[in-house]
Amino acid sequence: MAEHAGEHAADYHEPHIVPVGTYVMVFVALMVGTALTTWVSYIDLGEWNTIAALAIAVCKMLLVVLFFMHVKYATGLTRIIIIAAFFWLGIMITLTCSDELTRHWEIVPQGWTSAVHIARQLF
Numbered sequence: 799m800a801e802h803a804g805e806h807a808a809d810y811h812e813p814h815i816v817p818v819g820t821y822v823m824v825f826v827a828l829m830v831g832t833a834l835t836t837w838v839s840y841i842d843l844g845e846w847n848t849i850a851a852l853a854i855a856v857c858k859m860l861l862v863v864l865f866f867m868h869v870k871y872a873t874g875l876t877r878i879i880i881i882a883a884f885f886w887l888g889i890m891i892t893l894t895c896s897d898e899l900t901r902h903w904e905i906v907p908q909g910w911t912s913a914v915h916i917a918r919q920l921f
Contacts, residue, residue: 814871
């Protein structure tokens, strides 16, 4: 019995307790990120608006994943799962972008006048 209990004791690890101050600092950083996102949305950066918003969102996401989901203090298997999930997300984004960028969209707005003309022909 003593041998069996000793084997499990080696596998057991104490849970990590995060200080309240760390949570407060992460919360403040998330609020600053939210304010920064709002502030950047009012600035006309052209096509860089989306990139700036996504960069801020990724920073906020990393804070949430690392601290609130305790990935920073997790074991190796949890980190491998998180890395695999982001790798899979990268694959899905790549496939979506390759589909979107290879299509040749022709947007020809016709307005309401042509819709009225079609409706008159139907009735």
